[in-house]
Amino acid sequence: MSERLQIRADDLSGGEVQALLAEHLADMYATSPADSVHALDLEALRAPDITFYSAWDDGTLLGCGALRDLGDGHLEIKSMRAVREHRGRGTGAAMLLHLLAEAARRGAARVSLETGVEDYFAPARRLYARHGFVECPPFADYVPDPHSVFMTRAV
Template sequence: MAIEIAVETPLQDDVRMLVAELNAYLIPLTPREFQFQLTVEQMADPTVTLFVARDENGRPVGMGALKEHGDGLGEVKRMFTLPSVRGQRVGSELLQRIEQLAREEGITRLLLETGEAEGFEPAYRVYERGGFTVCGAVLDYPDSGFSRFYEKKIA
């Protein structure tokens, strides 16, 4: 399958639907008070760059974002691929594009928070294959036992 990845605004109906699918997948996995998703409106903030993967028909099949925190620190947010494309390395390609932009922006450390529950294993594989390592709690996320944190130092 041919995939095109580009920076896009989250304020599009088909991207909103992709975000809704991600939320529907995540919400049952972790207590709501330990979920830290950006809304579509928050994703439109100038500190956030959203990459959208589209199939040959222009349908969004995945996304991932870079949130810049300043001082060389960036955060991977809203990583998701539709179940129908999992295993086709779409998530890995999105993560590579995020890392490439981070390098261009002078970011030297990428962080991310994801869930710590059954159902997150595909995400762990993508992050670990991408060179991320498990670390302690980052930024202002609580160390609740419901989150797993990753980091990657980049040149």
């Protein structure tokens, strides 16, 4: 990963970020049954309980991720995505470390996430496991779903 990598809070107004999120949603619907897709659209990501971040290197968008405040010191990771051309280069790990550091800065006790069971999601599950996430029961408003894996870790 370049030393020039910058991760910053993002207002979701940029065309590159919007295109990445549209690709993310399209891939989620292409790989999971519609009723098992928990990815948020652009408007949902603008909710006041969500902080969205984008990762850039010298003006090039590399990826994104968000934190949703579930209350009681519990945060949820949403919309983790690396730009297709930059996958496997550490963008996901850099974003995840940023989100975990932000969770610690906010005084969170726990960070959780939902991802898919399909092979498409295997690299994401491995990334999360490498950073201390373990499988857990559904949290917040989630319900058991055979197409979802729920993971969590203490901060």
